[in-house]
Amino acid sequence: MSAPAGSMYSPEAAAMASKLGLKMGRANLEVFAATLLEIARADRNVLAVTSDSRGSGKLGPFAQALPDQIVELGIAEQNLVGVAAGLASAGKLVYAVSPACFLTARALEQVKNDVAYSDHPVQLIGISAGVSYGALGSTHHSLHDYAALRAINNLEVVAPADNMEARAIIRECATRRVPTYIRFGKAPLYDLHAADTSVEIGKSISLTTGTDICFIASGETVTHALLAGAAMAENGITARVLSMHTIKPLDIPAILAAGRECRAVITVEEHSVHGGLGEACAAALMQAGISVPFQIAAIPDEHTVTGSQADIFRHYGISMEGLAARANSLLKRAT
Amino acid sequence: MSLTDHELAIRSIQYRRDMLRWIVHAGAGHTGGGLSCMDILNVLYNRILRVSPETFTSPDRDRYIQSKGHCVEALYVVLADRGFFSSEKLQTMCGYDSAFVGHPTRAVPGIEHNTGALGHGLSVGVGAAIAGKKDQRDFRVYVLMGDGELAEGSNWEAAMSASHYKLDNLIAIVDHNTLQITGRTRDVCSNEPLDEKFKAFGWDVHTVNGHDFGQLTAALIPSTHTGKPRVVIANTIKGQGVSFMQDVAKWHHGVPSEAEYAIALRDLADAEAQLGQSKGAVQ
Ligand SMILES: [Mg+2]
Numbered sequence: 001m002s003a004p005a006g007s008m009y010s011p012e013a014a015a016m017a018s019k020l021g022l023k024m025g026r027a028n029l030e031v032f033a034a035t036l037l038e039i040a041r042a043d044r045n046v047l048a049v050t051s052d053s054r055g056s057g058k059l060g061p062f063a064q065a066l067p068d069q070i071v072e073l074g075i076a077e078q079n080l081v082g083v084a085a086g087l088a089s090a091g092k093l094v095y096a097v098s099p100a101c102f103l104t105a106r107a108l109e110q111v112k113n114d115v116a117y118s119d120h121p122v123q124l125i126g127i128s129a130g131v132s133y134g135a136l137g138s139t140h141h142s143l144h145d146y147a148a149l150r151a152i153n154n155l156e157v158v159a160p161a162d163n164m165e166a167r168a169i170i171r172e173c174a175t176r177r178v179p180t181y182i183r184f185g186k187a188p189l190y191d192l193h194a195a196d197t198s199v200e201i202g203k204s205i206s207l208t209t210g211t212d213i214c215f216i217a218s219g220e221t222v223t224h225a226l227l228a229g230a231a232m233a234e235n236g237i238t239a240r241v242l243s244m245h246t247i248k249p250l251d252i253p254a255i256l257a258a259g260r261e262c263r264a265v266i267t268v269e270e271h272s273v274h275g276g277l278g279e280a281c282a283a284a285l286m287q288a289g290i291s292v293p294f295q296i297a298a299i300p301d302e303h304t305v306t307g308s309q310a311d312i313f314r315h316y317g318i319s320m321e322g323l324a325a326r327a328n329s330l331l332k333r334a335t
Numbered sequence: 336m337s338l339t340d341h342e343l344a345i346r347s348i349q350y351r352r353d354m355l356r357w358i359v360h361a362g363a364g365h366t367g368g369g370l371s372c373m374d375i376l377n378v379l380y381n382r383i384l385r386v387s388p389e390t391f392t393s394p395d396r397d398r399y400i401q402s403k404g405h406c407v408e409a410l411y412v413v414l415a416d417r418g419f420f421s422s423e424k425l426q427t428m429c430g431y432d433s434a435f436v437g438h439p440t441r442a443v444p445g446i447e448h449n450t451g452a453l454g455h456g457l458s459v460g461v462g463a464a465i466a467g468k469k470d471q472r473d474f475r476v477y478v479l480m481g482d483g484e485l486a487e488g489s490n491w492e493a494a495m496s497a498s499h500y501k502l503d504n505l506i507a508i509v510d511h512n513t514l515q516i517t518g519r520t521r522d523v524c525s526n527e528p529l530d531e532k533f534k535a536f537g538w539d540v541h542t543v544n545g546h547d548f549g550q551l552t553a554a555l556i557p558s559t560h561t562g563k564p565r566v567v568i569a570n571t572i573k574g575q576g577v578s579f580m581q582d583v584a585k586w587h588h589g590v591p592s593e594a595e596y597a598i599a600l601r602d603l604a605d606a607e608a609q610l611g612q613s614k615g616a617v618q
Contacts, residue, residue: 086462
């Protein structure tokens with residue numbers, strides 16, 4: 001219930017979360033590992049493939065429980081993805097687990113050719129994604145992954161916002177044979193959804209309804225958008241908050257509806273301003289002929305400030321306060 | 336099923352003729368490397384691989400992954416001959432909207448994996464071989480690589496993991512023609528001593544004449560349960576079978592002119608005539 005150490009949330013934001021009745025859950029990474037273990041116990045064709053990443057992937061218990069279902073390849077991400085594709089080609093249901101920064105940059109050609117182009121349906125799990133590694137710096141950040149992977153045919157891109165989304169998406173991936181990239185952070189997350197919420201890849205989830213501002217957010221930024229909307233509601237402004245967990249394929253109808261029905265739209269993502277969710281939404285709106293005051297809240301194209309994930313989010317205004325201020329100023333310009 | 340070395344030799348000539356025909360027809364192709372690996376493909380598909388159009392979707396089939404994807408024209412003619420598709424389909428090769436791309440893709444019957452970017456096939460082969468071990472299936476996985484390709488570091492990541500997992504169901508073949516697009520591999524970025532490198536990575540190393548059907552056959556069927564992946568370093572000649580292309584780097588992706596094509600066909604006809612005489616001499 002209380003905000004985690006080195007908090008991602010200001011005291012005011014934590015108070016707002018508590019006012020909304022949000023409970024603090026676990027890190028999505030932990031939920032992923034627990035869910036994968038459940039799936040793998042029931043199906044011995046399910047394999048976790050790691051690049052010396054079982055610890056950071058929280059797969060210690062998996063390796064203990066199912067030693068025959070983990071394939072360790074050492075610090076060799078290109079080989080990790082190629083081997084994962086080969087395993088998938090022979091009928092295995094493969095989760096290739098590696099830090100998002102390495103998985104989607106060093107092994108990008110293997111993702112493109114061996115998984116997507118060859119259509120070997122590997123589930124690519126980018127762990128400690130975005131700026132989760134904080135002060136370890138840009139080598140360890142993945143602020144390019146949406147941009148790089150969106151441009152690859154036959155690959156879906158997903159960033160769950162909370163534990164329920166993470167669990168549902170991992171389960172859904174086990175039942176379909178589609179190359180998919182799923183990214184997870186390692187910070188604990190608030191639970192955002194009611195127990196009966198349906199989560200489906202490619203369909204955004206509406207957390208609140210409103211017609212003044214719409215926040216279209218993905219992954220771990222969704223909570224901040226939700227809190228910003230709640231803060232604005234206290235001043236009589238209604239906010240629509242969408243968890244756009246699937247970056248590709250995008251939920252175009254929900255984006256167009258937001259553009260038509262709301263006075264302004266702000267996209268929020270733990271990614272570069274270039275090539276991510278924001279530009280994808282902008283393109284969708286423009287191509288539908290919808291003109292709406294619009295901004296992209298993301299990490300700017302600069303040397304990323306040093307600090308924890310919380311520091312970096314706050315620095316770039318991915319916070320309740322930052323997003324609410326941005327929305328208020330955008331609405332002043334809207335008719 | 337079992338063809339004699341002599342019959343294989345005749346078939347290789349026919350394959351080379353077909354390959355040149357389609358490369359000239361398309362106006363594109365990787366001629367030199369296709370000619371250098373043709374005898375390897377011939378032995379694989381006519382003697383070694385337990386795969387056919389009927390069994391291609393069987394989980395027990397042997398797998399062939401052509402990591403040196405640019406030599407796809409050689410693979411196309413062999414697959415057509417083995418009945419995976421009609422050779423007339425190669426009329427469309429590299430043409431508008433053709434399934435027959437200038438590198439292997441799974442859109443073509445008989446092809447396991449899309450390749451073309453170098454240094455990918457061995458990792459994929461390692462994955463398939465691990466799956467075979469886990470499922471206790473006795474299929475083997477063959478991966479054909481070029482020697483120039485071995486400069487890609489990912490190959491050595493894969494080589495390390497293959498011996499770590501004791502993949503004696505994995506056989507890598509190096510089409511060791513000592514040339515790549517720029518020139519001699521030893522001048523571009525030397526990989527010698529190649530056999531020592533693979534030995535140091537824990538592989539069972541066999542060096543053969545890559546145009547000798549008997550040597551290839553012996554090396555490509557591994558003794559069972561060695562606990563080591565096998566590499567067959569096949570010493571070949573780039574452009575093998577066509578006098579003016581042999582051991583000449585510029586034929587890497589050269590397309591013969593009409594006059595050159597005529598000479599090439601004559602070279603192959605001469606070789607065929609000689610084979611006919613030697614067959615006669617044996618009988
Ligand atoms: Mg070569």
